[in-house]
Each structure stands twice: as structure tokens, then as C-alpha cells.
Amino acid sequence: MTINRHNYEEFFLLYVDNELSATERKAVDVFVQENPDLQIELILLQETLVKADDIVLDKKDWLYMEEDISALQEDLLLYVDGELKEADKKTVESVLATNISAQKEWAVLQQTKLQPDMDVVFADKQSLYRKEPGRVVPFKWWRVAAAAVLLGFGIWTGVSVYKNSNTTKIGKGEYVDNKKTSTDQKTADPDQGNQAVRQQPDERSAVENTVSTTTQKNNEGQPAQNIKTAVEKNNNQSIVSPKENTTVQNNNNKKPDNNLPLPERNRSGKPALQNINNSGSNETTVQNVLPSNTNSNRVSGNNDAVVKLTSKENRTIVENVSTNKTDPNITAIAVVNTNKAADGENNNRYLDVDDDKQKRSALGGFLRKAKRVLERNTNVKTGDGVKIAGFEIALK
Amino acid sequence: MTEREYNECVNLYADNVYRFILKNLRHNEDAKDVVQGAFEKLWINRDKVENGRSKSYLFTIAYNQMIDHIRKSKRIVLSEDFSENAKGETSQKHDAKRILNEALYKLNEKQRSLVLLKDYEGYSYDEIGQITGLNESQVKVYLHRARLQLREYIVSPENVI
Numbered sequence: 160m161t162i163n164r165h166n167y168e169e170f171f172l173l174y175v176d177n178e179l180s181a182t183e184r185k186a187v188d189v190f191v192q193e194n195p196d197l198q199i200e201l202i203l204l205q206e207t208l209v210k211a212d213d214i215v216l217d218k219k220d221w222l223y224m225e226e227d228i229s230a231l232q233e234d235l236l237l238y239v240d241g242e243l244k245e246a247d248k249k250t251v252e253s254v255l256a257t258n259i260s261a262q263k264e265w266a267v268l269q270q271t272k273l274q275p276d277m278d279v280v281f282a283d284k285q286s287l288y289r290k291e292p293g294r295v296v297p298f299k300w301w302r303v304a305a306a307a308v309l310l311g312f313g314i315w316t317g318v319s320v321y322k323n324s325n326t327t328k329i330g331k332g333e334y335v336d337n338k339k340t341s342t343d344q345k346t347a348d349p350d351q352g353n354q355a356v357r358q359q360p361d362e363r364s365a366v367e368n369t370v371s372t373t374t375q376k377n378n379e380g381q382p383a384q385n386i387k388t389a390v391e392k393n394n395n396q397s398i399v400s401p402k403e404n405t406t407v408q409n410n411n412n413k414k415p416d417n418n419l420p421l422p423e424r425n426r427s428g429k430p431a432l433q434n435i436n437n438s439g440s441n442e443t444t445v446q447n448v449l450p451s452n453t454n455s456n457r458v459s460g461n462n463d464a465v466v467k468l469t470s471k472e473n474r475t476i477v478e479n480v481s482t483n484k485t486d487p488n489i490t491a492i493a494v495v496n497t498n499k500a501a502d503g504e505n506n507n508r509y510l511d512v513d514d515d516k517q518k519r520s521a522l523g524g525f526l527r528k529a530k531r532v533l534e535r536n537t538n539v540k541t542g543d544g545v546k547i548a549g550f551e552i553a554l555k
Numbered sequence: 556m557t558e559r560e561y562n563e564c565v566n567l568y569a570d571n572v573y574r575f576i577l578k579n580l581r582h583n584e585d586a587k588d589v590v591q592g593a594f595e596k597l598w599i600n601r602d603k604v605e606n607g608r609s610k611s612y613l614f615t616i617a618y619n620q621m622i623d624h625i626r627k628s629k630r631i632v633l634s635e636d637f638s639e640n641a642k643g644e645t646s647q648k649h650d651a652k653r654i655l656n657e658a659l660y661k662l663n664e665k666q667r668s669l670v671l672l673k674d675y676e677g678y679s680y681d682e683i684g685q686i687t688g689l690n691e692s693q694v695k696v697y698l699h700r701a702r703l704q705l706r707e708y709i710v711s712p713e714n715v716i
Contacts, residue, residue, distance in 0.1 A: 236699050240673060242680060270651065271705040273659070273674035281573035283587070287565040287594045291558045 162190045167197060175204045231261055239268050320521070320528045556601040556609065564609045565594065571610075572617050575671050579621055579664060589624060593617040614676070615686045618668060625664055651709075658708035666701035673698060 162170045167190060173179045174187050191198045231254065237243045238251050255261050281287075556564075572593060577586040593616040597604060604612050659667055665687070672683045680694045687694070 233699075236702055239702065240680075240698065241677070242695075267706050267710060268702065270655065270709055271658075271702050273655065273670060275571075275574055275675045279570070279574045279577060281569040281587070281590060284565055284569050286591065287569055288562050289558065289598045 162186055164194065164197075167194075168200075171197075171201050171204055174201065175208065231258075232264060235261070235265055235268055238265075239272060316529055316532065317525060320525050556597075556604050556606050558601075560606045560609070561598055561601050564597065564606075564613070568610050568613050569594070571676060572613050575614065575668075575675055576617055576621055578659075578671055578675075579667055580624065581660075585624060585628075589617055589620045592620050611678075611682060611686060614672070614678075618686055621668075622664065654709060655705065658705045661708060662701050662704060666697055666704070669694060669698045670701050670705070 160166070167187075170179070170183070170187050170190070174184060179187065187201075191201055234243070234247065234251050234254075238248065243251060255265055569590060573586055573590045576589045577583065580586050580589070593613050596616050597609065597613055600612075659670065662670065668687060669683055672678045672686060678686070680691045680698070683689070683698075684691050684694045689697070
């Protein structure tokens with residue numbers, strides 16, 4: 160690139176910085192001679208140069224490299240620092256054992272080794288300690304799973320109680336569907352806390368007729384069974400809705416306060432459901448129930464709370480046995496005094512209790528259902544009440 | 556690093572760090588401040604520091620804070636030497652230690668730190684390099700020079716033991 164009046168400034172700066180080649184410096188000199196008005200500009204630029212000749216560094220000794228550190232001294236320094244490998248360490252030790260000057264040098268170098276003063280301690284350690292703030296413990300997943308299982312069980316139980324309301328069972332393993340009028344789920348009457356079983360008057364006659372019919376049909380020699388219906392009252396409304404073809408009739412007999420079963424009725428006695436409209440007392444009624452047949456003829460589906468009855472010689476034990484579903488309105492428990500069967504075995508009778516027209520406590524029905532499930536699963540026979548967490552709630 | 560491990564570090568290394576810093580700064584309160592700052596940083600970064608490297612981490616932080624402090628304050632230390640026993644005994648051993656301390660303070664802060672890390676804590680060249688930000692060969696050269704300087708001071712005619 161040739162110098163001219165448009166680019167001479169760059170060439171002047173490079174000239175002052177001594178960055179131009181000999182040829183380019185000569186070209187700048189020629190340009191300046193041809194343009195004398197620009198010469199003064201080049202001179203001014205040259206005067207801006209700073210000269211460093213006046214600054215001198217004294218005492219350069221500490222900058223000099225010590226080239227005369229002997230190999231032995233180097234090894235001794237490494238030995239003092241503990242940086243020698245095992246093989247080299249043995250070599251140095253062997254030299255020290257024989258070389259007197261090395262021993263002297265080693266003695267001096269050992270004196271340059273500092274020893275910590277253990278009396279110097281940091282007194283205020285308390286100010287250094289720290290404590291983490293409280294943290295949230297994560298909820299363990301298995302607890303969540305357990306809670307979900309319990310919740311699911313509760314929902315399932317509630318659904319079962321809600322759906323199961325229309326099935327009754329008569330005799331041994333026979334279920335009889337309710338009439339339409341009697342299939343309505345009766346909800347608990349909160350005002351009748353202790354009322355156990357009720358049956359509408361118009362249903363009672365139908366039941367009695369049914370019992371008569373089944374009595375006639377019972378020609379298979381099955382022992383007549385006196386079924387004593389134990390009706391317990393509790394604070395939760397217990398309602399049994401009457402069903403068609405039920406052979407259980409209300410009996411107005413009242414259970415003695417000592418809870419002993421009432422005497423058996425003869426076969427001619429018509430079983431009847433006890434119609435208890437009063438409240439506030441525990442009652443056990445005796446029912447005569449004549450099973451229609453011995454064949455197990457369960458009708459699956461919407462079953463009422465099934466009462467599984469076992470009898471002993473002079474006592475009856477009533478168990479509530481749940482089927483798949485439980486009518487929340489059924490709370491009546493039938494206590495059966497069975498005559499000894501021909502085979503001498505206890506007969507398990509299933510008793511359907513009509514719950515059509517009787518109000519029951521939804522909670523009581525739910526608790527009963529839960530109780531039956533527990534008993535069935537755990538084979539634990541409980542009393543007449545529902546056990547929850549070791550506490551038994553008497554069901555009336 | 557857990558809370559328990561951190562507090563254990565306080566028990567194990569607070570004295571060592573304090574001794575190292577105090578020997579360098581020769582000022583009690585400044586040394587305490589540096590120690591406090593170093594442990595504070597360890598606590599803040601406890602999740603990032605493994606328990607096995609906590610000591611070197613502490614010394615690294617303390618060393619850097621000490622250098623910063625020296626550069627900021629440019630203090631000329633006139634306080635007494637805390638490593639001295641103030642009983643007034645004049646034993647040969649006591650003189651040797653005094654002379655060595657004097658020689659130590661003839662070194663610059665970097666050389667002094669290297670000598671202290673080597674002699675007080677027994678760190679290797681590599682570990683000292685990680686703490687001070689030097690490479691291993693630099694540590695070796697600086698440390699050897701410092702050692703020879705101490706040697707020269709000890710054997711000088713005015714300090715002959």
C-alpha cells in the first residue's frame with residue numbers, strides 16, 4: 160500500500176512505534192520530504208515516546224536463581240519434607256550414614272522444620288457450631304398406600320350396604336326376594352334410636368299366611384325350629400324390612416332382662432315378627448320359624464343381612480353372617496332355639512328378616528356389615544355388638 | 556455433609572486452622588475472623604463438600620481469606636509472637652525456636668504459608684498446591700527456597716546457635 164495524504168497518519172504511528180520495515184520507513188521519509196507541512200506532525204508523534212532509562216532496580220540478588228543447589232541438598236530437602244519415595248529414602252539414609260557434610264547439612268535443615276504449638280487453640284468453638292432448621296419428614300409411601308386401602312375398603316363396604324337391600328333368606332340356605340313394596344330401603348329414623356324391628360300391620364298378615372303355607376309344605380321331616388328373634392336395640396336405628404314369604408313373624412314377647420332365651424313355641428304357633436314400636440329397651444323375642452326345605456337354595460344377588468343361627472342345648476347364639484351385601488336397614492337378629500335335630504347336630508339356619516317398612520340406621524347397618532366382614536375374615540366370633548378397635552358397640 | 560459431620564469438623568479442625576492463620580497474621584482477632592469466615596463458608600456449601608475433603612476445603616478458604624485480609628489491611632504486625640512461651644526462660648531450645656520464628660517472618664506470606672502447611676499439617680506438595688492455587692512444581696520450588704532462607708538465617712553469624 161502506498162502512502163498518500165489520505166492514509167499517512169497510520170504510517171506515521173507505525174513509524175513512531177518502529178513497526179515498519181526498512182522499505183516502508185524509507186517510503187515514509189520520502190513522503191515527508193515531498194510534504195513538508197506534514198513533517199511537524201511526525202516530529203510531534205516522535206516526542207510522545209516515553210523513555211525508561213531512568214528507572215533502575217536495586218538489589219537484584221533475590222532474583223538470581225540458585226543454580227548451585229547440589230543434588231544432595233535437593234534430596235535432603237525432599238527428605239525433610241517427606242516427599243521421597245521409599246527407594247530414594249533409603250539411598251539418602253545410606254548417604255547420611257557415611258557422609259559427614261551431609262549429616263551437618265541434614266542437622267541444619269532439621270532445625271528449619273517448624274513444630275505446631277498445641278497450646279494454641281480456638282477457644283470459641285461454640286460460635287462455630289451450626290444446627291439445621293427443622294425439616295419436613297416425607298410421608299412414606301406405604302402409609303399412603305395403607306390409607307388408600309382403608310379408604311377403599313370403607314367405600315366398598317358402604318357401597319355394599321347401599322346396594323344390598325332386597326334379598327331375604329328363609330330357612331336353610333333359601334333366599335326369598337322381597338316384595339316390591341318391601342324392597343324399598345328404609346332409612347333410619349333418627350328419632351327412634353332404640354327401635355329395632357318394625358313391621359307394618361298390613362305386612363304382618365301376609366307373613367302369617369306365608370308361614371302357614373310353608374308349614375304345609377314342610378313335609379320333609381325337618382325339625383321344626385323355634386326361632387327366637389332377638390331384637391336388640393341400640394342407639395343406632397335398627398330396622399328390618401319385612402319381606403314376602405318370610406317365615407318369621409313378629410312376636411310381641413319381650414325378652415327378660417337377664418337376656419335368657421324365651422321358651423320355645425310349639426309348632427302350631429305362628430311365627431311372627433316382633434313388632435316393636437317402643438324404644439329404649441333391649442328385647443329379645445322368640446319366633447317360630449318353619450323352614451320351607453332343607454335344600455340350600457340361596458338366591459344370590461341382593462341379599463339381606465343373613466342371620467346365621469346356631470343353637471346349643473339351652474341357649475342360642477346368634478351370629479350375624481354377612482353375605483356379599485348387607486341391607487343397611489336390617490338390624491334384627493334372630494335367635495333360634497332349635498330342637499335337636501335327628502342327627503344331633505346343630506343346625507345353622509339362615510333367617511331373612513323383612514326390613515321393608517322399618518327404619519334402620521345407616522351407620523348401624525354399616526357397622527354390622529363391617530363386623531360381619533371382620534368376623535368372616537378373621538374367624539373371630541364376637542358378641543352381638545360391633546367391635547371397633549377393641550371396643551364393642553352393642554347393637555340394638 | 557450432614558450437620559453432625561460439620562460440627563465434628565469444628566471439633567477436629569478449628570484449632571488447626573486457627574493456628575495456621577494466627578501464625579501468618581500474628582493477630583488474634585483477625586485470625587478468629589478468618590476462621591469464622593472459613594467455617595461459615597463450609598456450612599453454606601456443606602452439600603457440595605464431601606466429609607473427607609472438609610479439612611483441605613477449610614484450609615483453602617482460610618488461606619484465601621487470609622491473603623485477602625493481608626492485601627486489604629497491609630498491617631504491620633507488632634504483636635507478640637503467640638507461639639512463644641511467656642515464662643521468661645532462656646534455654647537454648649527456646650532461643651532456637653525464637654530465632655526460627657524470626658526467620659519465619661522474614662519470608663513473604665506465600666512462602667510462610669507453604670512452610671506452615673507443610674510443617675504444621677503435613678500436607679503433600681500436591682495438596683498444598685490445591686490449597687494455595689499453585690502447581691506441584693511451584694510448591695516444591697517455593698518451599699525449598701523458603702527452607703533454604705530459614706537455614707541461612709539460622710546459621711548466620713548473628714544467630715549462630
